[in-house]
Amino acid sequence: MTPHADFTAPSMGEPDHENIIRVLVVDDHPPMRMGLVALIKSQPGMDVVAEASDGEEAIEIYEDVQPDVVLMDLRMPGMGGVEAILAIRKKFPNARVIVLSTYDLDEDIHRAMQSGAQSYLLKDMPIEEIASTIRSVHAGDALLPRPVAERLTERSQREQLTERERDVLESLIKGRSNKEIASSLCISEDTVKSHLKTLFAKLRVRDRTGAAVEAIRHGIVHLK
Amino acid sequence: MTPHADFTAPSMGEPDHENIIRVLVVDDHPPMRMGLVALIKSQPGMDVVAEASDGEEAIEIYEDVQPDVVLMDLRMPGMGGVEAILAIRKKFPNARVIVLSTYDLDEDIHRAMQSGAQSYLLKDMPIEEIASTIRSVHAGDALLPRPVAERLTERSQREQLTERERDVLESLIKGRSNKEIASSLCISEDTVKSHLKTLFAKLRVRDRTGAAVEAIRHGIVHLK
DNA sequence: CGAAATGTCACCCAATTGGGTGATGCGAGA
DNA sequence: TCTCGCATCACCCAATTGGGTGACATTTCG
Numbered sequence: 001m002t003p004h005a006d007f008t009a010p011s012m013g014e015p016d017h018e019n020i021i022r023v024l025v026v027d028d029h030p031p032m033r034m035g036l037v038a039l040i041k042s043q044p045g046m047d048v049v050a051e052a053s054d055g056e057e058a059i060e061i062y063e064d065v066q067p068d069v070v071l072m073d074l075r076m077p078g079m080g081g082v083e084a085i086l087a088i089r090k091k092f093p094n095a096r097v098i099v100l101s102t103y104d105l106d107e108d109i110h111r112a113m114q115s116g117a118q119s120y121l122l123k124d125m126p127i128e129e130i131a132s133t134i135r136s137v138h139a140g141d142a143l144l145p146r147p148v149a150e151r152l153t154e155r156s157q158r159e160q161l162t163e164r165e166r167d168v169l170e171s172l173i174k175g176r177s178n179k180e181i182a183s184s185l186c187i188s189e190d191t192v193k194s195h196l197k198t199l200f201a202k203l204r205v206r207d208r209t210g211a212a213v214e215a216i217r218h219g220i221v222h223l224k
Numbered sequence: 225m226t227p228h229a230d231f232t233a234p235s236m237g238e239p240d241h242e243n244i245i246r247v248l249v250v251d252d253h254p255p256m257r258m259g260l261v262a263l264i265k266s267q268p269g270m271d272v273v274a275e276a277s278d279g280e281e282a283i284e285i286y287e288d289v290q291p292d293v294v295l296m297d298l299r300m301p302g303m304g305g306v307e308a309i310l311a312i313r314k315k316f317p318n319a320r321v322i323v324l325s326t327y328d329l330d331e332d333i334h335r336a337m338q339s340g341a342q343s344y345l346l347k348d349m350p351i352e353e354i355a356s357t358i359r360s361v362h363a364g365d366a367l368l369p370r371p372v373a374e375r376l377t378e379r380s381q382r383e384q385l386t387e388r389e390r391d392v393l394e395s396l397i398k399g400r401s402n403k404e405i406a407s408s409l410c411i412s413e414d415t416v417k418s419h420l421k422t423l424f425a426k427l428r429v430r431d432r433t434g435a436a437v438e439a440i441r442h443g444i445v446h447l448k
Numbered sequence: 449c450g451a452a453a454t455g456t457c458a459c460c461c462a463a464t465t466g467g468g469t470g471a472t473g474c475g476a477g478a
Numbered sequence: 479t480c481t482c483g484c485a486t487c488a489c490c491c492a493a494t495t496g497g498g499t500g501a502c503a504t505t506t507c508g
Contacts, residue, residue, distance in 0.1 A: 029348050030349070030351045032347065033259070034263055035254075036258075038258050039255050100255075124254070163455095173437055175431075177493095178494075187456070187457085188457055190457050194455085197498090200496080206401075207495075207496075209399065212433050212437055216447065217448070224441070388486095403464090419485085421467070431466075452506085452508100453504100454505080457500105457501080458499100459500095461496100461497085461498090462495105462496090466491100466492085467491085468490085470487105472486075472488105473486080475484090477480105477482085478479100
């Protein structure tokens with residue numbers, strides 16, 4: 001796809017301190033990809049070795065070119081960033097991935113870091129910060145910008161939802177009544193109400209409408 | 225801010241058919257700006273004369289450089305794209321603006337076109353389409369890509385909300401009960417219920433939760 | 449093993465919500 | 479002038495929802 005020069009195997013032997021950082025750019029927006037490529041190529045000591053426009057492509061290409069660092073968008077059609085990171089790190093546990101997202105939703109950040117990303121940047125950050133993070137992550141650090149770290153703290157203060165609570169929440173956001181949620185999950189209506197009670201407490205809302213809005217606001221469930 | 229060469233006044237006299245298309249790029253994401261600049265500079269017959277990172281800056285710079293075409297993001301901190309387009313076209317009714325957005329929400333598209341944009345593109349479109357639209361719009365056409373036009377049709381099939389209905393909807397999404405909505409809008413609870421009834425019908429939902437989700441889904445109200 | 453978390457269900461009761469019907473006043477436009 | 483849409487309010491009634499309390503089984507974990 002994108003021409004990448006002859007590369008030397010990153011495993012074994014001599015440290016790559018003096019080598020150029022080989023970056024894989026993953027984003028489904030062509031102009032954004034173009035910008036990230038321009039950004040990286042404008043920096044000394046790093047270069048783009050390949051591009052991908054969704055998760056599956058990213059996995060394939062990663063195996064081929066085995067880049068030093070991946071710059072990965074989160075929301076993409078088909079396979080998203082999180083699944084791609086999981087797949088890549090399953091096969092290459094040392095893979096270094098920086099998530100670059102439009103959104104600073106606490107759940108997104110949490111899921112990304114959970115899946116093994118080394119950092120999480122926002123697209124409204126200056127290009128210097130993106131470049132310096134690529135260097136840091138390549139050097140083995142895993143740092144989060146202040147505002148992102150703060151969001152992650154927010155999320156940790158919110159109580160974890162159980163699997164069943166998530167199910168109810170998702171069903172709720174589809175516009176279903178308690179009765180409908182019950183039958184869709186094959187449980188009694190009382191059980192639904194029971195889950196809703198704890199759900200309201202955990203999300204700190206009074207009713208289902210508040211729960212729906214909070215869930216969307218924090219990225220706990222995604223629309224569409 | 226950004227260097228722009230000597231420019232000739234776009235008013236009066238000779239047609240600019242043979243001149244280069246002078247583009248102003250407005251986006252709050254540095255790497256996206258970088259990509260758009262690279263995109264435009266890579267195309268023959270057009271060039272970037274200035275960049276802005278929010279609505280206010282866009283207005284200022286527009287007056288200074290009076291570009292042929294503006295490539296404008298919609299959601300930006302501070303003043304958004306719609307307000308900027310309105311302000312620019314109030315002073316320069318012939319201003320040509322292409323909105324370039326991440327989202328294909330019908331309300332966003334509607335508001336953008338309503339405010340006077342000539343086109344609405346999505347960031348996941350290929351760079352050729354973006355470039356060719358710049359040319360078309362500069363030549364005086366105002367065309368919408370198929371998928372965007374279809375979304376706009378969706379929106380026109382949904383009944384218009386009245387101002388008051390919007391007020392109730394916004395209040396609803398803040399998590400308020402009917403009683404609280406009533407007092408926040410200084411009307412009776414019965415009136416709130418009355419508005420909600422028509423609101424449910426127009427949005428084709430059964431209850432307030434559905435209304436909240438639909439409103440967010442279509443961009444009728446924005447979170448945060 | 450015992451404790452804690454999770455998922456399940458039941459019952460009661462009050463509050464909120466949603467649906468139907470209708471009425472009034474006001475301003476814009478045919 | 480006379481509609482028509484909009485906003486306002488009222489009343490009634492049924493359905494849904496939310497809060498409190500408690501119980502039981504399973505699983506996980508120290």
